[in-house]
Amino acid sequence: MSHDGATLTARAFKDAVYEQFARITKALASPVRLEIVDVLAQGERTVDALAREVGQSLANTSQHLRSLKEARLVEARRDGTFVHYRLADPQVIEVWRAVRALGERQLAEIERTVAAYLGDADGFESVTADDLQRRLAEGEVVLLDVRPDAEYRAGHLAGARSIPVGELAERLAELPPDATVVAYCRGPYCVMSYDALAILRDHGRRGVRLAEGLPDWRAAGRPVQGGHGLG
């Protein structure tokens, strides 16, 4: 049954192989690290910025990054006193997207959590990437990136303009009064676009939400502007 070149038993070989792949799944087996991966999918971040974003202490964030780095999911680069982390491979985003797709299909709790935060009454309309690309071509809509400015600069959907959600209320005048706004942010579970729609609605503007974020858009091979490498 076993072949001649073996220096391991078949069992030991399998153990070793699955052990290696489990390094990856173990690295992802934490809500905090999943969130870190999700944020890094937008572009690189310093440890301090990540820590604030995910609501963890600096030391704890640093240690989570260390375990992600040991599993080769992220890489670091030092710049003065700052250390910038980034995803080590675009395939990391693919794994996260696959997990997300599975959760959406299998875990009803996720839908309930989203509904609990948004309140069923909100009923914000969302559009698919296909819809959007057709409507963009027809010039019907304004595409609005509501993420922080730095993320817009690190890469954004082709044709999008930037107004971070925190500045949206005071910068409404920049948007043509009659156009429908399509707002997007980091991804399907990012709340910035929801918040942006609420602001638009409160000021009598029409707005819809793009359900996907930049990483999903990029993964689908759609046009991106201004990105630098891995986003």
Add this chain to the structure above:
Amino acid sequence: MSHDGATLTARAFKDAVYEQFARITKALASPVRLEIVDVLAQGERTVDALAREVGQSLANTSQHLRSLKEARLVEARRDGTFVHYRLADPQVIEVWRAVRALGERQLAEIERTVAAYLGDADGFESVTADDLQRRLAEGEVVLLDVRPDAEYRAGHLAGARSIPVGELAERLAELPPDATVVAYCRGPYCVMSYDALAILRDHGRRGVRLAEGLPDWRAAGRPVQGGHGLG
């Protein structure tokens, strides 16, 4: 910044969402459970069969299955005194494939482990799915499924014939003497096709290996025969 329908803070919302997705990654964060998923990707199994396959005790296997079931990655069906487990969704295979692809790109240790088992001297040739489909059309090769008979019956590549690796030595006469044999089994880390090639070589036959297994073939949308649903 926060919108009016909220009954959770943005932070609590994110925590809840990532916590849910982490149920999936935690369920996969074990070499044993990864192997269980890999085996179930071939088709459903009883607890006892799985336990023997993965080299774990019955009780331990049952508990691993329980945690996979709680994360909605597998489902069970009772048949007499047997309980058959199967993957709850084809997307589970996609997650596993994404993890595998990432590991192959990032973890040099995996390549070394494979080389240590196979011995560098073996140098078995492998073909891609595209190669195979072209050569099959030209009638140059015999496609051989070397997995156990039950797995062949649960679904196999279109046009494949079945000789389980354990019976290959005594059933060599069934193969046309001059044809090149393309052997496949469960996937890239399954050793049955390697063992089959060693047997063929020892009897002076020409054989190559298909690097992918049935689940990968199916995921690529290529033709499968005799499968029943989720494989």
Add this chain to the structure above:
DNA sequence: CATATGCTCAATAGATTACTTGATCAAGGC
């Protein structure tokens, strides 16, 4: 009804993980 089989459950010990705190380190500014 008694028994066997296939599986699940509960209890446990040992290992691993998560987060905190405080010390330390590396690079840059004064």
Add this chain to the structure above:
DNA sequence: GCCTTGATCAAGTAATCTATTGAGCATATG
């Protein structure tokens, strides 16, 4: 050289996870 900032490291505690053991449950059979 000293101080500040951003990040890492080490130690400690609480919580969680893994595999084992043995008991218990469901289904089928004699």
